[in-house]
Amino acid sequence: MSTPVSGTSNGPGVPAVRGDGLTTADGVEGFSQNVDRSGVIGVNTDGVGVKGVSTSHDGVEGFSKNVDRSGVIGVNTDGVGVKGVSTSHDGVEGFTSDQHRAGVVGTNTGLGPGVLGQCDHEAGVRALSKLGTGLVAEGGSFAAQFVGTVQVNGELELTGADYAEALTTTDRSVVPGAVVVLGTDGEVHPCDREYDHAVAGIVSGAGGTKPAIVLDRHEDSAHVALMGKVWCMADAHSAPIRPGDLLTTSSISGHCRRVTEPARAFGAVVGKALTALADGQGLVQVLVSPR
Numbered sequence: 073m074s075t076p077v078s079g080t081s082n083g084p085g086v087p088a089v090r091g092d093g094l095t096t097a098d099g100v101e102g103f104s105q106n107v108d109r110s111g112v113i114g115v116n117t118d119g120v121g122v123k124g125v126s127t128s129h130d131g132v133e134g135f136s137k138n139v140d141r142s143g144v145i146g147v148n149t150d151g152v153g154v155k156g157v158s159t160s161h162d163g164v165e166g167f168t169s170d171q172h173r174a175g176v177v178g179t180n181t182g183l184g185p186g187v188l189g190q191c192d193h194e195a196g197v198r199a200l201s202k203l204g205t206g207l208v209a210e211g212g213s214f215a216a217q218f219v220g221t222v223q224v225n226g227e228l229e230l231t232g233a234d235y236a237e238a239l240t241t242t243d244r245s246v247v248p249g250a251v252v253v254l255g256t257d258g259e260v261h262p263c264d265r266e267y268d269h270a271v272a273g274i275v276s277g278a279g280g281t282k283p284a285i286v287l288d289r290h291e292d293s294a295h296v297a298l299m300g301k302v303w304c305m306a307d308a309h310s311a312p313i314r315p316g317d318l319l320t321t322s323s324i325s326g327h328c329r330r331v332t333e334p335a336r337a338f339g340a341v342v343g344k345a346l347t348a349l350a351d352g353q354g355l356v357q358v359l360v361s362p363r
Contacts, residue, residue, distance in 0.1 A: 232284025235301030249278025262326035279303030
């Protein structure tokens, strides 16, 4: 094992210790078998602690076989822990072949971002994938938040089945799948009479589906479908429901029924049935249409 090396600089521009790898060896190598000690440590109270410069390879390389330890770790109590600068290549590169590990991980236990990307002319953060998803975002409040114009070059695929508006209600009986009407109190309530012209629509979320887009989300509200497909509570006692039938409000609370008197249905239609209900009560899928 080599003997530890220390040195003292004799003047400005003169390194305290210099290693020249003039053959095939490393210029400077540091080794330690102590888990609490570093192989190489660089300390500077007014500049760079460790600087690696190379004209054809990596400036600094860190390697570790310990799954719980880092190849390179940078710690700064008042600035940047690790800084990568390049005029012709990536500033910092992270690589892994492990399918369960990330090439680069950024963690922040405070109030700031885990990873921050800044750029004057191109993308602040660019996500690319050859076979999978380019970017996956999960959040406790929002998965993503955009400030500014959002541009989509390609298809926008939404997993929900309808387009809804949040309408105010504090009525506990307003549930997904219910047909609701506008009340004099400015809120929506389940319908309770046939051919009600105050009908607002069908509450989204029944039958295991959810809205793709909700406008004006707020507390104490029901997401009422404006267009698209939605499952609705239906009553077929008065008349069986068949695909293609127009549907209106029922006297059974929160249910729709088939239109059998077209003259009464003007302004009270909630949509067109896509599935059938021969008798009794149950869910039918409805194509929402203007009332």
